[in-house]
Amino acid sequence: MKIASTKFAIGIAQLNPTIGDLVGNSQKILEAAKKAYAAGVRLLLTPELSLCGYPPRDLLLNPSFVVAIDDTLQKLARELPPNLAVLVGTVTQNLKAQVTGGKPLFNSMALVEKGQIKQVFHKRLLPTYDVFDERRYFEPGLQANYFTLDNLHIGVTICEDLWNDEEFWGKRSYAVNPIADLAILGVDLIVNLSASPYSVGKQNSREAMLKHSAVRFQQPIIYVNQAGGNDDLIFDGGSFALNRQGKIVSRTRGFAADLVVVEFVESQRDFASGSISPLPFSEDAEILQALVLGVRDYARKCRFSKVVLGLSGGIDSSLVAAIAVAALGKENVLGVLMPSPYSSEHSISDALALSENLGIKANILPIGNLMQSFDRSLADMFAGTEFGIAEENLQSRIRGNLLMAIANKFGYLLLSTGNKSEMAVGYCTLYGDMNGGLAVIADVPKTRVYSLCHYLNSDRSIIPQNVLTKPPSAELKPGQVDQDSLPPYEILDDILQRLIHDYQSAAQIIAAGHDPMIVDRVIQMVARAEFKRRQAPPGLKITDRAFGTGWRMPIASNWFAVKNAHQTQPIASLVGGDGQDTHNS
Template identity: 45%
Template structure:
């Protein structure tokens, strides 16, 4: 007997496209003489469908698509994920279900019991939790069929204040009472670069605890700001990974039940450098954001600094050089090296670029505002005017040529508000808004791993917004090594100020940074959607009040 894992890239609401992906995988599984093909959580509508689940016609299309898939399941059995209607008079109107399809119909269904409501997850908003547990008998096997969080009843969180057990029930403990032979977990688990190891340990621990082999099927690709890494696994009863599918790739692979049950480790799970995974994740995020939105071209404001340089390289890898253009907008404060470095990068990548000086519009603003500003010292106002001029120019090119503006602000800047609202915060997608500055440098090193793509002079340059004479980021901010250490402990680990420690970190600096984070919440509410690569990105996964005293 054979089992096929289908690790695919679904498109939310694209029932025709998702159905085609599933049909193709079923055909491949049949060609491999497979008996069972398994897809990931909510594979029919794509994950996460959010408030589309409130629409009756959306749910009707889910049912219609499931029936069409079932018609392909003659001579093979498939397990797909789809919302189903809760017919009980009480409770939420839907379940998050796994449906077993065979010979043109649904022969078994089960639903998700543990519905996460933390970080970016809000599943109890839509779904009723399953409260009955039953194994599925397939041929001579009893399958413990679970959905994502159902195996996450014990997990570690970055926040020390959080519990390790969020739920009062363990679905796998209940299913174990029925003596299953194999655990199957259908998931839609987003990528977080510090969590790939923890995620694997959850599955390995479950296999060890119940002394059962385990198959986990995760989706890949990106939907809006969420990026899914795939990396589906087969784990033996000893908690050893016997096969892991690639990160960020669509794969349909078939295994014999004998090799799954024997659990002989034929390959060690390959270690992946987190920076390599971040690089792949961001390229996946950009590519799918554009492809699934029906977009093709982008524009980037190229400053000669490291952030825009990294974003340009990522965009070229994701979209192709012919779909990327750059705009250089020097001012009276721009160094000559910033312009020459930006030109060198654009020409090296063979990207179309234009140079427009902002001097004339800046002078015009100075002139028209002069009567109002008489007697007042120059300050951040004049700096922000320059940033907003650049945003106007970028959006003009965006509108005229139909290319989406990619925002190039990093997470360190976004955290402390080191950016201009309606200026350098403009854009349709924030590429590196979840990447700390210190990791931007690591990314640049990874991009240059084989040859110099980003000029070394850009990497070695002291960070500066170049909005006034001699300006450096460190005029306003701590050194980025210190700043990022504070930010990580406060944002991801959610430590109180008195517990934030590290080399070069003092209490006064910590208090200043936290104050900047909290004060600038209003800016982040108006920022572009951020590609999520961490366990706590700005956006839906971090909900803070704008108006608060804390």
């Protein structure tokens, strides 16, 4: 007689927590647990720090917050279904900190079952690069983490614990490899509970890395990730399970909360095949999903229901408006046109065509009279000087004031529309087009902006064709185009990629075929614009090197001026004053 294989059901709760919302996050875990229990799940997995949300940052320095986390965990333990084991991401105190001099907290996973906290496991590898600063708060765990449930030995790792396979990366970033340690102990399967921020193509890296580990150590692995946006960070979810052969047998949806069940067949010591959600079919599709989620969650978690933005008839504001509509609905997006005497006729008609395509309300507020008032007020002080950047930037600052007034009056979130290329070189105006509560495309290079807009138009016409074809311009004086002040964006973006992402020197960038004078000028502009970026609104991160939490450059620095061997002009002559306005680009 054939004996049926025993199956052990594991639930993946891909959650979207709000940082600090202990009650709300606890409720999300409880709801997922009830659904999982009804589906026959024995063990439910939740992401890293699922109870308090990731990253909590300096909330962790508040002792009352840490106490509240523990109280909430105890309450949750009593409410969970009694015959369901749940791994909950939490913070625990390091009781030896005062004796050892270590950090006061651990980044932990608590195993909760039958109303009690059965075991606690601590994260072993603490990242301190890019957006991560976990050594600021946490003490690393020192031992391999595993537990036994229904005769299965289950290894536990937390996020960074899986990112140290020297065979895959060609090097070790830490002294230990927690995955290897668990394989030596002979566990039946390994789970990893993560809060891994999104960047373009990162899901492919995660899956390739864990495929390598599964095959190398002959271990089935489940990877659980957080979903949702928290401040500038976007978490893409995409949790998945691999069998011992490194084949993906289950994957959750990307960029959304989800709950899936994975079955472990004990006789085979491996996972059965399950549901596999597809990955986005292009980088543009992936980036748009990320930005839509980032805007939706930033607005929702900051308690905004409506947004406002300036519509210029340019490609940047057109893209931001389309993202906002996808995130919040057309009825919750207000576009404001603020033409000046220098605005072209097509800038108005293109903006109106966009608003009609998106179905959003658009108001027109001409600024010509306001410009004259400013000119009269400054006439005596500016007497004897030539019209220049200071006067041009007044247009942007007038627009910025109007938008802020609307946002303040009606309680709207103001969306800034500047792209990464402009932010990099300072082609933007403080207290003007940089005004806002969220910079939606601040990590999107200009060339990618065009690519995303073409992708949006692949199904239906959203971005007017003239917006895609006309030369980008700030329209702050007659006949002005961006290329009067900047290299062509194809050249600029390649230089910025090499400088910012690839850490190449001026000599290396020049050796790649770029004009030395242009390279020198771009490097100086990037350095001089640091004071602007420090005052910019938070920008949604989609690359591995964004001008946000992970960008920690000094403002008062002479590095580029001293080290750039190709410098031929004084810094002051390379870009004037506050830089150009980009509100109409």
